[in-house]
Amino acid sequence: MGATTLYKAPRGTADILPAEQRHWHYVEERAVALARRHGYQRIDTPVFEVAGLFVRTVGQETDIVQKEMYTFEDRGGEEMTLRPEGTAPVCRAYLEHGMHNLPQPVRLYYFCPVFRYERPQSGRYRQHHQFGVEALGDADPAVDAEVIGMAWGLMQDLGLRDLSLLVNSIGDSACRPAYLDRLREYYAPRLEALCPDCRARHQRNPLRLLDCKRESCQPYALEAPRSADHLCPECQEHWQSLLGHLEILGIPYRQDHRLVRGLDYYTRTVFEVHPQEEGGQSTICGGGRYDGLIQELGGPPTPGIGFATGMERMVLNLQRQGVAVPAEAPRPIAIAHMGPAGQREAIRLARRLRSAGLTVVVTPAARSLKAQMRHASAMGAAVTLILGEEEIRKAEVTLRDMDAGRQESVPVEGLEARLAECTPRPQ
């Protein structure tokens, strides 16, 4: 990739090459199957939205809004933003299409690219892909448990090991303000000892002091007042009920009172899944409840909860853990041929076999049979059909089993059935 390459994929974006597709399809397949088993339906929203949608819901103070959004003015002079997260658009769609008239909760899943202007590093991109689910219109803690169970279940289905599930409750508009005051009070006499970032956040966003990763700030965060200890009765009941459901489901959660989240719309339940070994961008999955979001968008008070997972991070962990994933494509049947007549027949035969559902590749023309065989072998062909003068005259093909190294003459008539017998197995 020298200067000879005129264009490159933009920084922080990546081509997903054929060699990696098997992992992607594996994850997508399992995720979709999981969502369907739980009665979730797919929704696709536009790649860009009016900027205000995100500013309003994600929060003016968040990093996403302050420095990470791809916002541009379209030709009509409107401020548009490339989707930096998946929840707000889904809620917008819920409202726009009157989904509150459907049986509640409305269960939706999505699979989409999201964009954030950040410095890329391992497991972090400017364009990445998320699979997520949202359950809208039901405040029952059982729904929280369902969604958390799905997040955890997906990881199990994928075969990922050594993950931890962290949960916390950060209260709601009734109890959080008082808790935030308690936090500020607690931190006020300790400001001197904190890092500059934390000092700056003390007034604006004290919750974030809790998840500061600086060694020197850790001890204070550990001993800080816990949100779960300062919940109003309703939130407390919700929280206890959720924990009860998680116990019943046998989901191995860990309470982490330092778990907050970077988006403002979360209420009550928040959770994350990450690999046990820390370091780098570890969060595979994050989510929580957002009971005020739809109201914030001008809709009726409507509770909601969901999560999003990063495709790239799941794939990364699959590869790190060496999880075996099924082959992407079946092994092809190759057709080698000689002479102009041979090529004509090869192309015709290929079309016929394909319409019977077989995977067929015609070997490159203008090469010796030797070269064509070499090519067939390199393509991973399970079977090679050879078509030359002789075969055409007799209305036969030479069928060579590439693994066994044996071949025989068979009539073209009824070839499909014969080929179906030697079903090409995955590589």
Place this chain on the structure above:
RNA sequence: GUGAGCGUGGCCCAGUGGUUAAGGCGCCUGGCUGUGGCCCAGGUGAUCGAGGGUUCGAAUCCCUCCGCUCACCCCA
């Protein structure tokens, strides 16, 4: 936005001042006329990230820029 490391053919990489930049993988061809995977031989392919400077002479030293990677911030 901050910090560190690195940039040699499609990929992995040798070469740290001196003849036409070495090797491996890959790709293509051939090893007698229609046969692969091993082996052998040959071929394709690099303005050594870009620009400037030092020097008789630089891929090798210096500067600037660009890019990549990793980490911080934060998130999936």
